[in-house]
Amino acid sequence: MGGLLCQIILRYDNGEVLNLLSKQAIALKLYEEIIERVGVGIHAVDHVGKTIIYNKKMREMEAMNEEDVLHKNVRDVFQFQENQSSTLLQSLEHGEEVVNVKQTYFNNRGVEITTVNNTFPLKIDGEICAAVEIATDVTKMERLVRRNLKQTKTEFTFSHIIGKSSELLEVISLAKRATRTNSNVLIIGETGTGKELFAQSIHAESDRANAPFITQNCAALPDSLIEAILFGTTKGAFTGAIDSPGLFEQAGGGTLLLDELNSLNITLQSKLLRVLQERKVRRIGGTKEFPIDVRVIATINEDPIDAIANNRLRKDLYYRLAVVTLFIPPLRERITDIEILVEDFIKKYNQLFNLNVQGISNEVLQFFEFHNWPGNVRELEHVIEASLNLINHESMIEFHHLPYQYRKNETKKANVVPVFSQPNNTENTTLADQLALFEKQYIQQLLQKNHYHITNTAKELGISRQSLQYRMKRLNIKVN
Structure with missing residues (x-):
């Protein structure tokens, strides 16, 4: 750079030199801003392995400050897994490009990081003078995959489900019958009712008990990440993509629990439906289809009729999953x-x-x-x-x-316990009998008020449509 400037000074007058220098300064500033603001990690080393470029995204990915890395040798800062070395140093030493390679290593505080790297050497006059690495962070995905793979055994069985109410016992009985088959199961229940408890129990007492049981919360991750985790990826499908099996392949022979299915994007629901129908999965970016042997149990935390009406659940997916439907009553309905x-x-x-x-x-x-x-x-x-x-x-x-x-x-309430009118039937002396009678009378009143419209009555009661229909059957309430 110094020699070029000397030539410029000899050729041009002072005004032209200053103008060119100003343009070079602007260009340099522009390059620095681009490197600093780009959404991928950039790490460059000189010919001896000392860091000369370490951008903001890379600092965020590795949870390190600029002074921790800049002007220091990569070997002195980072630690690598056994039988692995830095892809950046490999490219520097061998003069070869490294494309779409996953690397797991540790920062200066021992925190594990996983990236997918594209690395290339920089040559001037045939001599390697530096190496540059462009990295995509896949640490979160790697941890999720590991967590799901570890979860191959269930913690709970039906013996862990506590309760003696007829409402709960009926659901347990239906769930136990579902252990005899491999049909898909849809479990409906409010938050905290124990949907996963039932899912694990079904798996534990089925002939798939010794195979993997993998859980994925559909509301916990963005659409792009959940799609890759469910269906897998093919190398080169997108920046940082590697050949990786999805949960449908990983759960082979076992059970895949899709929690909060109604939070899954409608487009992804259509892809899920295709997998369930064809019993084959195609990884993102791939052409090959892999046969799957997986029992799917899905949970939703709202009335499926409402979810379908509000475009949170595909109707055809609902029918595909709801071969066996379990409605877990809320606690207020089984006091x-x-x-x-x-x-x-x-x-x-x-x-x-x-x-x-x-x-x-x-x-x-x-x-x-x-x-x-x-x-x-x-x-x-x-x-x-x-x-x-x-x-x-x-x-x-x-x-x-x-x-x-x-x-x-x-x-804030005048009385903790509501006052009930004395029932006409004096033989109903227990609390359960009195509550059942009051419940029947109250439901009948609201049905009449809503002109026997089930959905509107359930909404006013604060319960689901299925719950109201179940109560009407139990209390022998008939609609003419």
């Missing part, structure tokens, strides 16, 4: 299970916290039976755990032990 669940949670946290709590007071039980439980069984467990954190030496959970938000809400 007879509350007491036994409380006993189980107290036992669990007594062991964890080294306590000896015996139970809950009648006031707390009464509150639990009339609470709406939007978080269902999971919420109840959290309440018990939080209450045990507030206990000193008491043997019972009292109302003042409950988390603040529950106590605060209740103080």
Whole structure:
């Protein structure tokens, strides 16, 4: 660069020299800004392996500062897995391009990083003077794949499902029958009702029990990433893509649980439908189709009729998955299970916290039976755990032990327990009988108010359409 400037000075007058220098400065500044702002990692080393370019994206990917890397030898900063070396140094030493190679290594704090690299040497007059690497971060995808591969065994069986209500026992019975076949299963239930518990139980008692059980939450990842994870990728399909099997291939012979299916993009749902119909999967960017032997269990946290109506679930995919349909009732619809669940949670946290709590007071039980439980069984467990954190030496959970938000809400009400009118049938003396009678009368009143429109009545009740139909059947409510 210095020799070129000397020639310019000899040829042009001062004004022309300054003008050219100004243009060069602008060009240099432009190159620096492009390298710094581009959305891929760029790392360049000189002829001895010392870093000369280390852009912002690369710093973010490797969680390191510029001063940690710049002007230092790559070997002194990073550590590589056994039998592996830096693709950047390989290209520098051998003078060859490295294309679409996945590399796992560790930064100066021992944090694992996985990238897909395109690396090439820079030559001047036939001599290698530097090497440049363009890297795409796939650390998150790599961790997800590893986590899913590790999850090949279930933790729960039907014996872990706690409850004695007829509503729950009926669902358990249907789920047990589903273990005899390989049909797809759709599990419907609100957040916290135990949908994955049922899915794991079905897998654990089926003939696929010794094969992988892999779970993927469809709401946890962006569309581009979830598509690659589900169906796999082919090398070169997009920047950083490598040959990688998707979850359908990884779960071969076993079960794939697709949690919160209604959060999956409609376009991806159509691709999922094709895989289920043809029992073959094609990786992104590929032409070859791989046969699959996978049982799919899907969960949704809303009424499928509403999901279809609001374009969150394809109707044809619903029918393909809902060969076996399990509707898990929310906790507020099976209050007879509350007491036994409380006993189980107290036992669990007594062991964890080294306590000896015996139970809950009648006031707390009464509150639990009339609470709406939007978080269902999971919420109840959290309440018990939080209450045990507030206990000193008491043997019972009292109302003042409950988390603040529950106590605060209740103080705004005139009565904790609603007042029921005395039923006409004096033989119905138990709480369960009285509640069933009140429930029947209340549903009948709202049905009449809504001109026996099931969907509108269910909406006013705050329950799903299927739940209302189930209750009507149980309570022998007929619509003329």
